[in-house]
Amino acid sequence: MDLLEKLRRKQARIVVIGLGYVGLPLAVEKARAGFHVVGIDSNPDRVEMVNEGCNYIGDVVSEDLATVVSDGRLRATSSFEPVAEADVVTICVPTPLDRHKQPDTSYIERVVEASLPHLHAGQLVVLESTTYPGTTEEVIRPRIESLGLKVGEDIFLAFSPERVDPGNARYRTRNTPKVIGGVTPQCTEIAKALYESILEGDVCVVSSPRAAEMTKLLENVFRIVNISLVNELSLLCERMGIDIWEVIDAAKTKPFGYMPFYPGPGLGGHCIPLDPFYLSWKAKEYGFSTRFIELAGQINDGMPEHVVERTMELLNDRGIALRGASILLVGVAYKKDIDDLRESPAVKIGDLLLQRGALLSYHDPNIPGARMGTHELRSIPLHPDALAAADLVLITTGHSDVDYEAVVRHAQQVFDTRNATQGIQSPKIVRLGSGTK
Numbered sequence: 007m008d009l010l011e012k013l014r015r016k017q018a019r020i021v022v023i024g025l026g027y028v029g030l031p032l033a034v035e036k037a038r039a040g041f042h043v044v045g046i047d048s049n050p051d052r053v054e055m056v057n058e059g060c061n062y063i064g065d066v067v068s069e070d071l072a073t074v075v076s077d078g079r080l081r082a083t084s085s086f087e088p089v090a091e092a093d094v095v096t097i098c099v100p101t102p103l104d105r106h107k108q109p110d111t112s113y114i115e116r117v118v119e120a121s122l123p124h125l126h127a128g129q130l131v132v133l134e135s136t137t138y139p140g141t142t143e144e145v146i147r148p149r150i151e152s153l154g155l156k157v158g159e160d161i162f163l164a165f166s167p168e169r170v171d172p173g174n175a176r177y178r179t180r181n182t183p184k185v186i187g188g189v190t191p192q193c194t195e196i197a198k199a200l201y202e203s204i205l206e207g208d209v210c211v212v213s214s215p216r217a218a219e220m221t222k223l224l225e226n227v228f229r230i231v232n233i234s235l236v237n238e239l240s241l242l243c244e245r246m247g248i249d250i251w252e253v254i255d256a257a258k259t260k261p262f263g264y265m266p267f268y269p270g271p272g273l274g275g276h277c278i279p280l281d282p283f284y285l286s287w288k289a290k291e292y293g294f295s296t297r298f299i300e301l302a303g304q305i306n307d308g309m310p311e312h313v314v315e316r317t318m319e320l321l322n323d324r325g326i327a328l329r330g331a332s333i334l335l336v337g338v339a340y341k342k343d344i345d346d347l348r349e350s351p352a353v354k355i356g357d358l359l360l361q362r363g364a365l366l367s368y369h370d371p372n373i374p375g376a377r378m379g380t381h382e383l384r385s386i387p388l389h390p391d392a393l394a395a396a397d398l399v400l401i402t403t404g405h406s407d408v409d410y411e412a413v414v415r416h417a418q419q420v421f422d423t424r425n426a427t428q429g430i431q432s433p434k435i436v437r438l439g440s441g442t443k
């Protein structure tokens with residue numbers, strides 16, 4: 007039976023490499039669709055948890071994971087040997103930036119190298135990690151072809167970006183449309199058959215892996231640029247004594263040609279602060295400077311420092327020095343209702359406050375412990391006494407599970423960088439982007 011037929015009959019065996027925020031939901035969806043899936047991860051704790059049916063990713067429905075594991079449709083391992091038995095191999099490993107803000111594709115390279123001894127004719131390999139246009143054909147294809155296999159004839163290769171939006175209750179892996187670009191039309195056809203047999207969302211085909219890689223980056227560049235635009239306007243609004251939140255609410259009543267983006271204390275997560283710089287780096291190869299991305303990076307990178315300066319001013323107005331002041335951060339995850347601390351601006355702000363001598367504590371219902379600078383902190387309960395004892399409560403992420411009425415009632419002063427206190431009237435509240443100067 008050929009691979010297309012196996013996919014249509016859900017008899018293909020699938021390997022997912024990297025069982026993180028992207029890979030675990032995908033592995034579960036593939037298993038739920040009826041495929042036999044093996045997840046490969048170098049982290050033995052994650053392997054053990056999957057094999058015990060224990061969920062560790064917020065967007066995965068725990069019962070779904072437990073069911074596919076107990077039904078024998080999903081198992082995990084740290085060995086790459088299951089690649090030999092697989093019909094489909096999907097790669098979902100990290101793509102960080104190095105210290106010089108240059109793409110670090112070493113995770114992709116390492117897992118491809120580890121798979122090579124097991125790859126053979128008749129398989130489909132799909133890269134899902136976010137990366138610069140050209141990675142699939144420049145980094146993966148030559149390695150596969152070094153085995154003597156011709157991509158598009160013997161073995162099939164495609165890129166399909168992952169669009170998961172952690173914490174989004176409406177759009178999950180299952181119902182989010184998927185973009186696919188294969189190296190050849192046959193690669194695309196097989197990859198399309200894979201995703202159509204798993205997901206409910208539409209499948210959008212583009213002409214090449216490079217076009218699919220660029221599509222993902224366009225989506226993320228669009229976000230970083232628009233967030234930086236509204237962050238810049240929020241700084242101006244502070245000076246002009248205009249409330250940016252009111253302005254955005256008014257602007258979004260326009261039913262066409264406008265989409266709201268909101269200011270905040272800085273960018274966080276594994277995607278928006280990093281991915282656009284993959285494109286900047288690649289653009290240099292073409293003698294091209296991606297000025298929008300660079301400018302957006304500068305504006306967004308300055309936001310944590312701005313929040314700290316504003317905190318200092320607010321305390322100063324009350325005759326309190328930041329050195330020795332007690333600051334309670336509320337919400338430290340990088341965005342609302344998730345448990346992910348990666349690149350979180352709250353951590354940068356916490357570090358800056360500690361460097362300036364503040365006495366720091368934090369509360370986050372989803373993050374039990376966090377390292378800020380050289381300090382290891384534990385989330386404290388949001389008790390009225392703790393709120394009242396803080397010289398200033400700084401809301402760095404607005405979670406649904408926090409009672410902001412109570413925060414405002416008990417706090418001495420609240421600096422809200424997320425408009426989490428929207429609708430609450432109190433002279434104690436100062437909002438980012440709503441000026442008092």
Ligand SMILES: NC(=O)c1ccc[n+]([C@@H]2O[C@H](COP(=O)([O-])OP(=O)(O)OC[C@H]3O[C@@H](n4cnc5c(N)ncnc54)[C@H](O)[C@@H]3O)[C@@H](O)[C@H]2O)c1
Binds near residue numbers: 117172
């Ligand atoms: N998290 C998101 O919201 C999101 C959204 C869209 C795209 N992406 C992209 O998806 C990719 C993966 O991101 P993520 O958030 O799932 O990362 P993650 O860190 O949550 O998961 C990656 C997993 O890969 C494993 N891993 C690392 N090296 C390995 C190796 N050599 N062999 C086997 N396993 C290995 C890690 O142990 C980890 O479990 C990145 O390129 C990211 O940019 C992420």
